[in-house]
Amino acid sequence: MGDEFDFSNTGNVIKDAEVKGFNPGLIVLLLVGGLLLIFLVGNYALYMYAEKTLPARKRKPVSKKKMKRERLKQGVSAPGE
Numbered sequence: 001m002g003d004e005f006d007f008s009n010t011g012n013v014i015k016d017a018e019v020k021g022f023n024p025g026l027i028v029l030l031l032v033g034g035l036l037l038i039f040l041v042g043n044y045a046l047y048m049y050a051e052k053t054l055p056a057r058k059r060k061p062v063s064k065k066k067m068k069r070e071r072l073k074q075g076v077s078a079p080g081e
Helices: 007-020 024-053 064-074
Strands: none
C-alpha cells in the first residue's frame, strides 16, 4: 500500500522541464554568435572610417636597377647601352 507510486502526473513533469528555461547550449551559442557578429560589424565600421579619414598609402619608388631589368625583360634596350 505505502510502496505504490502514482504515475498519473509523470507526463507533466517532462513538459514542465522543457518550459522552465533555455537550453544552456543554446545560450552559449547565442552569446558566441552575438559576440562574433559584434566583432565583424565593428571591424567593418572601423575599416569604412579608416578608408574615409586616412590618406592614401604612398607607393615605394621603383629603383632604377629594377626598371632597367624590367625593360630588358620586355626587349626594350635601356638608354646608354
